Amino acid sequence: MTKLETPTKKTLGTRLKELVRQQIFIPIAALLILVVFNLIVDPSFFAITLGQNNNGDPVLSGYLITILNNASELVILAIGMTLVTSASGGQDISVGATIAIAGSVILRILCGDQVRPETMQAPIIVAFLVGCVVAMLFGAFNGTLVAYFKIQPMVATLIMFTAGRSIAAWINNNTLPIVNDPVFAYFGNFIPGIPVPTPVFIAIACMIVIALVLKFTTLGLYTQSVGINSHSSRLNGIDPAFVKFLTYVILGLCVAVAALIKVSRISTINYSVIAKDIEMDAILAVALGGNALSGGKFNMAASILGAYVIQFLTTTLYKFNVASDALPAYKAVVVIILVVMSAPVVREKLSKMWKARKEAK
Amino acid sequence: MAPEISVKNGKLSRRAGISDTNLLLTITIVVFFVMYACAVIFLGSGFQKPQAFFNILNDNAALIILSCGMSIVMITGGIDISVGTLTALVCMSCAVHLDYNGGSVITAMLLALGIGVAFGLVQGYLVAYLEIQPFIVSLAGMFFAKGMTTIVNATQFNVEHEAFKALKATRIYVPGMGSINKLGKYVPAYVEPGVVVALLVVIALFILLRWGKLGRNFYAVGGNMHSANMLGINVRRTKFLAHLLCSTLAGIGGFVYFMHVGSGSPSHASGAEMNAIASSIIGGTMLSGGVGNVVGTFFGVLSLSTIKNIVSSLGLDEAWWTNITVAAMICLFLVVQSVVLLRKNQSKQ
Numbered sequence: 001m002t003k004l005e006t007p008t009k010k011t012l013g014t015r016l017k018e019l020v021r022q023q024i025f026i027p028i029a030a031l032l033i034l035v036v037f038n039l040i041v042d043p044s045f046f047a048i049t050l051g052q053n054n055n056g057d058p059v060l061s062g063y064l065i066t067i068l069n070n071a072s073e074l075v076i077l078a079i080g081m082t083l084v085t086s087a088s089g090g091q092d093i094s095v096g097a098t099i100a101i102a103g104s105v106i107l108r109i110l111c112g113d114q115v116r117p118e119t120m121q122a123p124i125i126v127a128f129l130v131g132c133v134v135a136m137l138f139g140a141f142n143g144t145l146v147a148y149f150k151i152q153p154m155v156a157t158l159i160m161f162t163a164g165r166s167i168a169a170w171i172n173n174n175t176l177p178i179v180n181d182p183v184f185a186y187f188g189n190f191i192p193g194i195p196v197p198t199p200v201f202i203a204i205a206c207m208i209v210i211a212l213v214l215k216f217t218t219l220g221l222y223t224q225s226v227g228i229n230s231h232s233s234r235l236n237g238i239d240p241a242f243v244k245f246l247t248y249v250i251l252g253l254c255v256a257v258a259a260l261i262k263v264s265r266i267s268t269i270n271y272s273v274i275a276k277d278i279e280m281d282a283i284l285a286v287a288l289g290g291n292a293l294s295g296g297k298f299n300m301a302a303s304i305l306g307a308y309v310i311q312f313l314t315t316t317l318y319k320f321n322v323a324s325d326a327l328p329a330y331k332a333v334v335v336i337i338l339v340v341m342s343a344p345v346v347r348e349k350l351s352k353m354w355k356a357r358k359e360a361k
Numbered sequence: 362m363a364p365e366i367s368v369k370n371g372k373l374s375r376r377a378g379i380s381d382t383n384l385l386l387t388i389t390i391v392v393f394f395v396m397y398a399c400a401v402i403f404l405g406s407g408f409q410k411p412q413a414f415f416n417i418l419n420d421n422a423a424l425i426i427l428s429c430g431m432s433i434v435m436i437t438g439g440i441d442i443s444v445g446t447l448t449a450l451v452c453m454s455c456a457v458h459l460d461y462n463g464g465s466v467i468t469a470m471l472l473a474l475g476i477g478v479a480f481g482l483v484q485g486y487l488v489a490y491l492e493i494q495p496f497i498v499s500l501a502g503m504f505f506a507k508g509m510t511t512i513v514n515a516t517q518f519n520v521e522h523e524a525f526k527a528l529k530a531t532r533i534y535v536p537g538m539g540s541i542n543k544l545g546k547y548v549p550a551y552v553e554p555g556v557v558v559a560l561l562v563v564i565a566l567f568i569l570l571r572w573g574k575l576g577r578n579f580y581a582v583g584g585n586m587h588s589a590n591m592l593g594i595n596v597r598r599t600k601f602l603a604h605l606l607c608s609t610l611a612g613i614g615g616f617v618y619f620m621h622v623g624s625g626s627p628s629h630a631s632g633a634e635m636n637a638i639a640s641s642i643i644g645g646t647m648l649s650g651g652v653g654n655v656v657g658t659f660f661g662v663l664s665l666s667t668i669k670n671i672v673s674s675l676g677l678d679e680a681w682w683t684n685i686t687v688a689a690m691i692c693l694f695l696v697v698q699s700v701v702l703l704r705k706n707q708s709k710q
Binding site: 091145149150151152154155156158159160161162163165166167169170174280283284287293294323325326327328329330331332333335336339340343344345346 | 440487490491492493494496497498500501502503504505507508509511512515627635638639642647648649681682683684685687688689691692695696698699700703
């Protein structure tokens with residue numbers, strides 16, 4: 001028996017080691033820590049209740065639903081951001097500002113010239129498609145600067161970061177249009193009769209689309225090869241500039257979807273506040289997923305999980321009555337702990353210490 | 362204008378081998394002087410007085426210091442986006458220290474410096490020795506400073522400390538410069554003490570980067586980390602010192618900002634990190650590392666605020682025009698830089 005036990009133990013140990021080495025382990029571990037912490041402090045965190053909203057429709061409520069709901073935009077952005085990071089080795093810091101632009105365009109199409117029209121001036125799908133085109137154009141602008149003018153991504157997107165919210169205000173002549181139609185609010189809230197918030201479905205749809213795209217097209221392969229070595233990809237017949245350009249356009253599409261959810265949540269827009277600091281959270285999601293911010297290989301699932309971890313953390317902090325202004329300080333501490341724990345240097349040192357201790361025994 | 366400069370410098374580069382740093386620096390300085398000259402000629406009144414120029418300095422003394430620190434980190438190939446909120450934290454801490462805790466101006470200065478050094482030590486250690494990406498580290502630093510500011514005090518208030526108010530009202534008159542006001546009285550031009558600090562910082566850093574061993578190490582590490590390592594440069598220590606220097610300068614810049622506004626508020630200096638990055642870029646520092654100059658950064662800050670003043674004196678007062686113009690300017694500079702460098706590299710080959 002003992003002879004049999006030792007090999008199984010070893011395989012279990014090596015399996016554990018393999019698991020720890022995997023990239024997705026970082027966000028999973030972070031999520032587990034947060035879950036365990038909440039379980040110990042207050043198990044009611046995980047309670048989900050079926051209630052009714054003002055219109056008498058059934059809705060699910062609870063912290064978990066809040067997390068899933070509020071993380072939707074972040075997840076959608078993280079998908080695009082992962083591709084951009086992988087291909088260009090830099091991040092797009094203009095996503096918050098472009099969300100403001102896309103949201104402004106959507107409202108402009110829906111409201112026409114009026115500030116508070118009785119009926120919508122155009123079908124939602126038209127407004128959304130125009131929003132997509134505009135967001136993709138701005139993505140293309142960023143992409144052109146990065147891919148063809150060879151400007152560092154963070155610097156190139158600094159332009160839109162500076163101008164974006166101003167352009168958004170300019171599109172609507174600095175008025176705040178309000179959409180009265182309840183149908184428009186479905187995208188950011190609940191569809192009557194379905195108790196799960198709509199953004200969750202939109203986020204899941206985006207995940208399925210990107211999973212299919214990565215599975216059945218060469219997008220993933222090309223982005224990673226360009227990110228790892230753009231010169232050798234060129235020699236292999238890939239156009240690195242075009243691949244980089246494409247990832248920024250895809251991020252533009254993600255931005256448009258996130259913008260639809262954002263403006264639908266409140267049926268209006270606030271140019272200086274909408275999606276504020278979301279670019280930082282999106283980049284953090286990519287980093288928490290263990291992806292190198294300097295480009296190259298990526299793990300989409302880890303990024304998406306990273307986005308949920310960030311929202312989980314935010315909601316946990318809100319639950320402990322942390323003022324929303326003071327929230328960043330706590331977030332920073334947690335982020336530093338997570339990042340230090342997952343830093344390769346620290347992990348190497350820890351494993352060396354672990355080995356030394358084992359040998360000493 | 363752009364192709365003219367590039368052609369001129371293209372010839373220069375073949376003859377004298379002008380470096381990237383000097384090439385971009387020349388562009389920045391030329392553009393600034395052309396812009397200011399145009400403003401003086403076409404917009405007249407607002408720009409002709411010497412005081413108009415010194416007001417740009419007065420308003421941007423803190424930004425100059427922050428941008429210089431940013432340039433140094435960027436030269437080593439890193440980035441620090443925590444400087445803006447760090448400024449707000451320094452302002453708020455000093456304000457609370459002076460008004461509520463009965464501190465003196467000297468201890469407030471030490472406090473500002475201490476906050477800067479503390480941030481620099483932690484961020485530098487994380488970046489240099491634990492090899493975490495500087496963007497993430499300073500992102501966390503930015504969040505931390507932002508949150509801490511509201512924890513220290515959540516609302517804006519003006520400092521009523523007597524000695525500090527005296528310091529804030531100090532004016533240093535510039536000899537030989539002045540203008541005659543509407544009443545026919547001669548008004549000498551003045552600068553605030555913060556400007557002197559900023560100029561001293563620029564000069565000290567210029568000397569450090571040009572002739573100091575540490576300064577040359579910054580360029581070497583930013584240019585190519587591996588060859589710097591092979592040359593026997595302690596890469597980690599250099600990176601650590603760059604971040605330490607940047608945050609310390611942010612502490613000093615924070616106090617200069619505090620002297621200028623005289624109040625503490627969580628919304629102080631919001632977006633200053635992006636302005637600092639923009640100024641560095643306009644000044645010819647490249648985010649990829651190894652290229653840059655604090656003199657350029659100095660002119661970058663001046664260009665940025667001159668264009669803002671031009672926009673507002675043109676009567677385009679709607680809030681969005683300033684941002685859009687600044688963005689357009691960054692865009693122009695970036696494209697010019699990238700075209701110039703691409704051409705230069707091609708002519709080398």
